[in-house]
Amino acid sequence: MINNAAVAPTASIPPTVPPNNPTQQEWRQKYPAVLSGILSCFQFILTLAIIGCEIGSILIDIVTATIYVGLWAGLFFIVASISQSSSSCCCRDRGCATYTLATQCISLFFAACVIGFDAYFLIQPSTCFFPSSTCNSSGSTRGLFYSTSNFNDIKIPLIKAQLGAACGMFILCLVFIIIYIVTAIRIKRARTKPTVYPEAQNTLPAVPTGPDGMITAPPVMNIRAHKPGSPLYHRPTIVVDNGDGRANDLVCPTCTTTMAVTVRKKLP
Known part of the structure; x- marks a missing residue:
């Protein structure tokens, strides 16, 4: 048996659009995206310089005065520069900036490592962390372009250049950390600042009142001009x-x- 009972139509629920998060809007307004993008470009250039100096140092001497710090530290520098660039243009939310902050803190640590190792190697260029048989080797086994003149004239200047680039990377990481902290403080102050509304101006004329507080009527004015002898x-x-x-x-x-x-x- 077929049931011909009418089925009540179900009302279609329109899709809900999530409202804009005021926190994200405040972050996009306060965060200096242009300055952060410029810093990311300089970070990427310094990263290439650090890696390039390390590769040149290895080609000359792979044994002494190096532990390949520029290579494994450069990987973290690349991640930090890319994340900072994306937080400046593609993903300007606070979550992306927080991730960039974490990568910058890690890069700050590895920049300090590069500075420490390079400074130590410049003080003692003959430092070797390999076995004595490897450290005492000579010829092409030490490097593709190994020679005493290349070691003193090229490798040592490359380490100095890497030290300068690492100092620049350390400063740029600090600058981004300061930018993030200052932006967060500005947003917090904007939330806690009381809203001052303008006082409404009273445009109504003042109403005359008597001693008892009652409103007094205005005096009766003559409609016609006064003439002598006329009422x-x-x-x-x-x-x-x-x-x-x-x-x-x-x-x-x-x-x-x-x-x-x-x-x-x-x-x-």
Whole structure:
């Protein structure tokens, strides 16, 4: 048996659009994306310089005065520069900036490692961390372009250049950390700052009041100009609705006698 009962239509629920997060909007407004993008470019250039100096140093002498710090530290520098570049243009949310902050802190540590090892190797260029048989070897086994002159004239300057690039990387990491902290403080202050609304100006005229606080009526003004010897015309004080007209008061200027005058409409 077929059931012909009508099925009540179900109301379609429109898709809900998630509202904009005010925190993300504040972060995009306060965060200096242009400055961060410029810093990321300099970081990438310094990263290439550190890796290039390390490769040149290895080609000359692979044994002494190196532990390949520029190679394994350069990997973290690349990640830090790319994450900072993306947080400046592609992903400007606070979460991306927080991830960049973590990579910058790690890069700050490895930049300090590069500075420490390079400074130590410049003080003692003959430092070797390999077995004595390898450290005492000579010829092409030490490097593709190994020679005493190349070691002193090329390898040592490369280590000095790598030291300078590592110092620059250390400073750039510190600058980004400071930028992140300052931006977070500005957003926090903007939230806690009380909102000051402008005072509404009272455009209404002042109402006269008496000693008892009651509103006093304004004085009766003459409608017609005063003429000598003629009564003064005042506004009606009592309105009598008799269907034909209304009552007015006329005051004599000499004897101050009040006379009631009824004004009637002229019949057509």
